Amino acid sequence: MPPDLRGRVALITGVGRVGQIGHAVARGFGRAGAQLVIADMNASGLAERAKEFGAEGFAVHPVAGDLTTPDVARRVVAAAGERYGGLDVVVNVAGGLVSFGPATELTPERLERELAINVKTAFYVCQAAVPALRARGGGAIVNFASVAVLKPQNQMALYTAAKAAVAGLTRALAHELRDDRIRVNAVAPGTMKTSDNLAQMPGAKVRWVELDDLVAAVLYLASDEARGVSGEILPVTGGDV
Secondary structure, three states, X not given: OOOOOOOOEEEEEOOOOOOOHHHHHHHHHHHOOOEEEEEEOOHHHHHHHHHHHHHOOOOEEEEEOOOOOHHHHHHHHHHHHHHHOOOOEEEEOOOOOOOOOOHHHOOHHHHHHHHHHHHHHHHHHHHHHHHHHHHOOOEEEEEEOOHHHHOOOOOOHHHHHHHXXXXXXXXXXXXXXXXXXXXXXEEEEOOXXXXXXXXXXXXXXXXXXXXXXXXXXXXXXXXXXXXXXXXXXEEEOOOOO
16 A cells, blocks of 8 residues: 555656656656646656546646756645645655766766756755745655666766766755755656567566556655655665666
8 A cells, every 4th residue: 555645745746758757757656646736848748747646536636847947846846835825745856867878978067967857856846845845844855766886787877977966965854954844855756668678679678667666666656655754765676787
């Protein structure tokens, strides 16, 4: 059984595309009873996800925009207060691997892009959310690192560096916000069984991680069941470490 999150308001980023992590996480929180604010720069996809979740009976409010900018992050957080009266949980799914290749061939533009979509999005959303979480007397933030931080792989230098920054940000914020009763943790997923990965890696001999297993880990970290857990990076790899 998932945690009971009725009465909680959850902001989840990176929810624009079907079959991807953000889609699964938002659905998991909706099924747990949370009121949802979902964000993505893909406005049409986000509108479709909101329609889909509404049909499932979830309370959902979409806010489209580029979360690599602080103004959009503040607007998304403000929407939680305007729509539902506050904010209790933040899940920073937005990000991903966009720069694959030998480190010697990676351009400054690719470095900037990798850091922007992974580090800036997480930082700006956390920065905007802290006052709202404080106003509720505390809350939970769940960031997305990667197993690449724990088990580096060839040709993923920029992605690994970006996700290592997210892991460091998570630990630093957990320490900084502990007296505010704001817990900050991250998951470090392995090779996820997403629509994109299945299409791009046909026949790959990897240990796939089911989306439901990742969602369960995120729900745990966001719930009162993890009330004593903060500053942790939780691998979700199916044992492939």
